[in-house]
Every structure is written in structure tokens, then in C-alpha cells.
Amino acid sequence: MYNVKIVETIKEHDDAFAVRKKVFVEEQGVPLHLECDAEDASATHFIMYEDTEPVGAARLRGIESDTAKIERVCILQTQRGKRLGALIMQEMEKHAISTNNKKLKLHAQSYAVPFYEKLGYTVTSPEFMDAGIPHRAMEKNI
Template identity: 50%
Template sequence: MNVKMVTNTEERELAYSIRKKVFVEEQNVPLEEEIDQYEDDCAHFLLFNEDDTPIGNGRFRILDGIGKVQRICVLSEFRGNGAGQTIMNAIEDYAKKQDLSKLKLDAQTQAIPFYERLGYRVASEEFMDAGIPHRTMIKDI
């Protein structure tokens, strides 16, 4: 598996199509909440499998000097083999190159154990986002 930073419209559309499958179709997030006003402010990352098929993605932006990791997703048939961690590692490497020392993300509560294994810690009470329970998590890098 390898992660590529999105550099053109075609790659961005591939990322959107994965997000639509995972968040909109699978998790019933409204499309207008999934593809939002921050897209142009973010660095987008695509994960490819060994066959060069796009299978996951994530996005990243800087808010008030803290890196915010968002929209981490992997197509259902490719989960459970380290794909999510591969995306997270690439985003964290990118964040370090931006001279950031802290990352945060809003994790769906069912995904908290995944992020805890990557060194994130819960930093908020539960809240709803797009009808799904979340908690903010942070990590020093």
C-alpha cells in the first residue's frame, strides 16, 4: 500500500468517491455535510493498494497551529489489514514537516480504540456530528 498526496482534480474526485461510499452510502451522512466548505483548505491523501486501486483517504488542515486530521476512511473490503494506519502515518509525517507538535481529530466513538493504538487520547465528552457519536482526540507528535 502507498499513500499519495492529492495534486489534481481527478485525484480529488477519487477521494470524494471513496468518502461518498463510506460516509454517505454506508453511514448515511448527508452529502452536503460530507463534502464541505473546507475542501480547498485541506491537504488530501489517497491510499492505493498493491494493484494501484484507490482504497482509502483522509484530509488534513491546520487550525490555530494544530493539525486537524479528518475524513479518514477505507473501503469496507480493504479494512483490517493496516490500511487506516498507513493513511494516518502518512498524514502524521506530513504534519511533522509542517513543524506542528500536536494533532487532533474527531473520532467516531466506535473508532476510538483504533486511534488509541496510534497514540491519540480522548480529550472531550461525546458529541454528535452528522448523527454519529464522536469524541475529540489529541496526540503530541
């Protein structure tokens, strides 16, 4: 059974960062100093478990009075294709609504644009590079 929750303990924090490191640093080659940045301190972090095993992570942070930005969405390679990305996004959107946000923004890796479009996000920028990976800005009114 899969469960998504807001990170509250040191163990959950460590689990979320372990998933992020595995996906972004080890798998995609993002330098650790870019993956773990100053925004981590103020962001709300999410962790996804399959029973007790961490399998996904993401973070959400306020960027304007009624707008939050979704970042660092990742699912372990062995768990992809099970709609877990949609599950973690759904939980982050619920939290964003509960904290009075009206809009969500994100920078999607270009290959993932169709995934986010299925969730109601719209592309708002031309392609740009971030950490050596092509991205597109996207947003959604909630």
C-alpha cells in the first residue's frame, strides 16, 4: 500500500532526501549542490512510502501570496509506471489548497510535460536548461 505524507520526522526527512539523491544525483547526474539547495530549509517536503519503504518524494514552497511551486518530484525507477507521480501530485495539490493557494507552478523536465498536462498543467515557457536538463515552466489554477 502506498502512502504520501508531509515530512515530520528526521527519518522521513532522510528518506525523502535519499530518494531525491538516488533519482536526481545518481540517475540523472545532477550535482548534489544543485539538488539540495537553500530552498530546502523553507519548503514543505513530501515522502511516499510503499509500506515502510520510501519510493517517492517532492517539495512545495510558497513563491507568491497565493502561489506555490512544486519541485523535486521523483519516483524511484523501480516504481515508475504505477501512477505514483499522480498520487504524490494529488496530495501536494490538496495541501496547497488547504493553505489558500490559488495557483501552482512547476518546472517540468521536458520529457515529463505530457504527464503534467494530464494533471491539468499548461506550458507557460519555451524550453530552457536547468542543471543540464531541458525543462518547461508550467502552471495550474487550483
